[in-house]
Amino acid sequence: MPLTKRIIPCLDIKDGRTVKGVNFVNIRDAGDPVELAAQYAQQGADELVFLDITATTEGRKTFAELVLQIARHINIPFTVGGGISSVADASVLLNAGADKVSINSSAVRGPDLINELATAFGDQFVVVAIDTRHIEGQDIVHTHGGRTPTTLDTVAWAKEAWRRGAGEILLTSMDTDGVKQGFDLRITQMICEAVQIPVIASGGAGSMAHFETVFQQTQCDAALAASIFHFGEIPVPQLKQYLSARNIPIRL
Amino acid sequence: MSNKHQIAIIKYNAGNIRSVLFALERLGVQASVTDDEREIRAASHVIFPGVGSAATAMPYLRSRGLDKLLASLTQPFLGICLGMQLMCRYSEEGDTECLSIIDAAVKKFPATDSTGLALKIPHMGWNSLHQTSGKLCNGLSSQPYAYFVHSYYAEQCSYTAAITHYGLPFSSMLQKDNFFGVQFHTEKSAADGEIILKNFLSL
Numbered sequence: 001m002p003l004t005k006r007i008i009p010c011l012d013i014k015d016g017r018t019v020k021g022v023n024f025v026n027i028r029d030a031g032d033p034v035e036l037a038a039q040y041a042q043q044g045a046d047e048l049v050f051l052d053i054t055a056t057t058e059g060r061k062t063f064a065e066l067v068l069q070i071a072r073h074i075n076i077p078f079t080v081g082g083g084i085s086s087v088a089d090a091s092v093l094l095n096a097g098a099d100k101v102s103i104n105s106s107a108v109r110g111p112d113l114i115n116e117l118a119t120a121f122g123d124q125f126v127v128v129a130i131d132t133r134h135i136e137g138q139d140i141v142h143t144h145g146g147r148t149p150t151t152l153d154t155v156a157w158a159k160e161a162w163r164r165g166a167g168e169i170l171l172t173s174m175d176t177d178g179v180k181q182g183f184d185l186r187i188t189q190m191i192c193e194a195v196q197i198p199v200i201a202s203g204g205a206g207s208m209a210h211f212e213t214v215f216q217q218t219q220c221d222a223a224l225a226a227s228i229f230h231f232g233e234i235p236v237p238q239l240k241q242y243l244s245a246r247n248i249p250i251r252l
Numbered sequence: 253m254s255n256k257h258q259i260a261i262i263k264y265n266a267g268n269i270r271s272v273l274f275a276l277e278r279l280g281v282q283a284s285v286t287d288d289e290r291e292i293r294a295a296s297h298v299i300f301p302g303v304g305s306a307a308t309a310m311p312y313l314r315s316r317g318l319d320k321l322l323a324s325l326t327q328p329f330l331g332i333c334l335g336m337q338l339m340c341r342y343s344e345e346g347d348t349e350c351l352s353i354i355d356a357a358v359k360k361f362p363a364t365d366s367t368g369l370a371l372k373i374p375h376m377g378w379n380s381l382h383q384t385s386g387k388l389c390n391g392l393s394s395q396p397y398a399y400f401v402h403s404y405y406a407e408q409c410s411y412t413a414a415i416t417h418y419g420l421p422f423s424s425m426l427q428k429d430n431f432f433g434v435q436f437h438t439e440k441s442a443a444d445g446e447i448i449l450k451n452f453l454s455l
Contacts, residue, residue, distance in 0.1 A: 196372055
């Protein structure tokens with residue numbers, strides 16, 4: 001059996017609480033990220049991503065404390081992101097027990113941050129998240145949650161991130177995100193061909209078949225989704241059984 | 253299992269031990285993080301974790317005399333990730349002589365597999381353990397998986413206790429007398445990882 005394809009639920013966190021509603025049967029407090037994370041780990045999620053969307057300094061401290069609690073309670077790897085703009089920011093979260101940090105807008109603003117983080121902690125700790133949108137025949141990197149267009153070409157930026165020491169690319173297509181019509185296969189495969197590091201596909205999962213398609217038609221290593229997992233539309237165990245039955249290498 | 257245990261985690265310049273401490277805590281045991289010879293010798297179990305580079309870790313261990321100490325220990329000893337690689341004879345990472353507890357070489361993954369397909373490096377994610385043997389593997393699921401993050405691998409040798417395939421087969425577990433090594437992060441490897449840690453603590 002080869003390296004398996006990873007299934008990654010993503011949780012948005014604000015002031016230490018999960019933002020989007022969740023619909024888990026066995027959960028006491030749907031807003032508690034630690035309990036939700038433990039539930040996902042038990043269900044067989046391969047990894048988790050926690051995105052801090054808090055804007056305040058107060059909230060950031062809460063997030064670091066939360067990361068510590070998550071690390072204490074779950075036995076699978078997890079990535080944290082949101083508002084990391086220095087080695088010091090990343091250091092707090094890694095010391096709290098995060099396995100990887102994800103950077104997005106701050107890397108676009110100052111790409112040296114990728115080199116600095118890779119030098120300080122190792123390539124494998126650095127995930128560069130890229131939000132992309134297809135505009136007039138071009139793939140353009142967007143920042144600030146996909147709202148602000150940049151002048152960067154998505155493939156060129158992914159390559160640059162890789163060369164600077166990114167250990168993984170988390171690619172979100174803003175064109176497919178939230179639409180639930182499937183992952184953006186075109187740009188996902190373009191990025192997979194452009195870099196020699198793992199690529200996480202994100203944006204657009206609406207059915208189990210969408211996961212099958214992204215794993216069969218692109219070389220991505222992992223697929224990430226949020227609401228379909230949180231609302232219980234696609235339970236992780238069923239998704240993994242489904243993919244495994246279709247000969248996709250999956251950890252069961 | 254807390255009372256009879258005195259677990260020492262080796263303190264050196266290679267990475268974050270927080271996850272290992274938490275994994276032990278989930279199993280109900282406390283550990284001390286130390287580079288003190290007496291404390292290490294007195295421990296019931298020694299854990300040697302590690303994230304980073306053999307080329308920077310070995311000179312540090314030598315400068316503290318930890319290299320000779322670790323190789324001479326007689327209690328159950330578990331090297332994790334870089335810790336396991338350092339237990340070997342030699343690492344291609346920075347052309348480094350290691351602890352030589354286990355006679356195996358550590359090599360960089362090739363850029364392509366045997367069919368010429370490009371291999372992404374590091375080998376990162378969940379992969380399966382095969383031909384598992386030895387005391388740490390008691391009670392594992394029928395197809396165990398573990399979480400790996402590494403760019404160098406230990407070759408197969410007579411002390412191989414599990415094999416994993418990534419481009420080529422390599423030693424994902426090693427065992428020689430009281431010395432055990434796991435290439436994967438057993439502290440992050442869900443239920444199977446916990447079984448391996450528990451088995452180690454039961455030795």
